[in-house]
Amino acid sequence: MTDADVTSASAATETPASASEAARGSGAAIKAASARIADPEQRVLERIAEIRKRKPHLREDAITMSHGAGGKASHTLITALFADVLSNPVLDQLGDQAVLPIPGVDNLGLAVTTDSFVVSPLFFPGGDIGELAINGTVNDLAVGGATPMGIAAAFILEEGVEVALVRRVVESLRAAADRAGVSVVTGDTKVVPRGKADKLFITTTGVGVVELPQRSSLARVRAGDAVLVSGAMGDHGATVMLARGDVDLEAETLRSDTMALHGLTKALLDAGIDVHFMRDATRGGVATVLNEIAQGAGVAVSMNEDSLPIHDAVRGVAEILGIEALYIANEGKLVAIVAAGDAQRALELMRSRPEGEEAAIIGKVLPEPEGMVFIETVFGGTRVVDMLQGDPLPRIC
């Protein structure tokens, strides 16, 4: 150990100004505590905060499954490669949907979004890939406040896949589109040799119109806002994980939550609720969306663990596998950041609709520490909720 280490170690033990001492509120105690905060630990933490703000760097030589899990690795891939190379003012906003100007129209914009679906298995309790392909794209438009107008769908089919199966998927996709009140107005099909795809993949692109200036915008998020989630978390991810059969778990009550949310978002906006921002919490779960909000808007988000809506079965899967429901994917849930004064009304409205029966106010936006999400635990402690590192891999230790 070098001299420097000895110094830092002893400095830490010699400043035992306790929190309770500070909490007594005497001037001296506050001074002592402030001094302690200016200690080496605080400097290390500040340095970490700086490093976290730096542009991520893609280190891997090859794509791994982590890059597709919706967490930190996905973000790094998108920002360090795709957004970097394709950079332009619209893309750089990295929203759920791009908003393009309509020539000659000032108060409306054209919202465009696209999404690929590669879920395995194709059919799972509560839904299938066709239904996901519609709902996912409708939701990406809806959370921006856009009204979906039409959908384009492209299908990649693996040689040998049964026609009956393709038909079943397409019929389900049609039914979901009908329920969402949109039409598939154009499409494409390609066939690849056996083994080059897993039965079938779907890419959908959605177009809609949105009022300008956009009401749902990261720039409108501010300290004091309430954080709502439209229902129980993790149902879809847990269902698919079990349906894959890798973990040998069974749960009769578990269903994917796939559903279109445009009715819910429209109702919120039409009711005049001061919605500042909405995003659907898909891969990476609610935790990842909240981290995106905290970093994108330069605020902190605080959640209350008690208030998080999670079904028993998802809780069970999470406990058994050692993962957290906050990180598990949803396909029919949105996070809404709402002006505090409208929070209760937003909650009641959500709960009055089938898409939001289990909605909850789960926390609030704080001014600092910037870019951080944390949770007040049921136990009375606090912990940081960072972005998902890679896939939510089950752990044993």
Place this chain on the structure above:
Amino acid sequence: MCLAIPARLVAYVDDDHQYGKVELGGVTRRINTSLLVGEDTTEPGEYVLVHVGFALSRVSEQEAAETLRILEEMGPAYTDELRQIRESEAMEAELVAASAGSNGGASA
């Protein structure tokens, strides 16, 4: 160091009790129960500690209740006691102040 969680043993799935089915929050899994012998012999309906697909031991409801009882005594009961002490101290202080006041010697 290892993630092990309590789950309810629903039933044994074979006659010699080598495998069983456990349940947690409506989620079930088949596990190996061959380590549940001696003190750890478990009846369906009781809880077992599950680690990587194996039941490591029976979870004793009696012992858990005893631990909770101790915690309860150390926790809220202790706080109540503290509150009583504080209240009686406050009362004493009041009495002292009152008597000091009657003597006309109260100081700021």
Place this chain on the structure above:
Amino acid sequence: MKFADEFRDADIARALGKRIADEAGGKHWKVMEVCGGHTHTIFKYGIEDLLPSNVELVHGPGCPVCVIPMGRLDDGIALAKQPDIIFTCFGDLMRVPGSDGSLLDAKAAGADVRMVYSPLDSLKIARDNPDKKVIFYAIGFETTAPSTALTLMRAKAENLRNLFVFCNHVTIIPPMKAILDSPDLQLDGFLGPGHVSTVVGIRPYEFVTNTYKKPVVVVGFEPLDILQGVHMVIQQVLQGRCEVENQYTRVVHDDGNPKALEVLGRVFQLRTQFEWRGLGFISQSALELRDEFAEWDAEKVFTVPGLRVADPKACQCGEVLKGVLKPWECKVFGTACTPETPIGTCMVSSEGACAAYYNFGRYSRARERERVMGAGSAGNGSGNGNGAAPEKELKPIEVRAG
């Protein structure tokens, strides 16, 4: 009773935290939790927020993923890349970096690497793929080793010849001893590993109380278990006792699980020595397969490179593991060494002391600032600003109008 929520009660926690603060007095306490599972619970529930700042928890060496030396990981990856292999391991291990990438990277490069929840899943994969060789990368302490033992006994009974185990099971006592032998150690006592103890019982820790005169309390994994364990350690010291106590009586018997110990003895024997990341070589600290299981032993059947990769010089994990340094006091913490690019063992798995602190612990500092700087920042969810109340405000976050 479900043996979970009952042990997460915030009211009891608050009162117990207060009691610990009262009894801890002015002394600076250092209590080590040996087990990574405890470290996880401590951060997951924010237990340190409930303890006075003069009671410090030191996060010990008991994370089986963290302690695997990089060379052994490289060996595993080399095995995974051989032809006709299906390589299986627990999810924890998939992302751990070797000297040239992780198992996840090996998978991306074409190796058939599969995550399993149980060693028995590897057995099933072997049965279902008779034309492939299945290698299970076994890790874990005495908690996990009996599962591997029973799986191997089953494979032998079935005469299943395409399942192999790359054994990296380790034992808990030798690293504890290594830490206790360290001259710069400053610990007041230990929280003993609850789940290891379901197998080995509580007697193996008696050397800690007898030889090293440090109290040990074997504790469970719910947050109240840990608080109670800390309280029991402090009580022992204050009362001048030095014993191995069992807080986790609902699952741990004093003699452990005799059947599990028996299968361990039938399948494994102690290695002469084994390298621990951050702690170096420790004699008789790991398990290997007995000769009766040589045909299932990946180290005997396959060519394992067996190259030793030295721990990076900048890394101070050894000091962190011994409680001499706090995670943030390490020179590379949070800058060169992060959870995405870990240099040392403590940053490798989310249970490692540094990763846990990096991922979950940092906010408690900001929270303290909030508490001290007063109610200025309106309506922070937790601290009530004036700080006069010794009990923290624990009501759900209120969202006020306006």
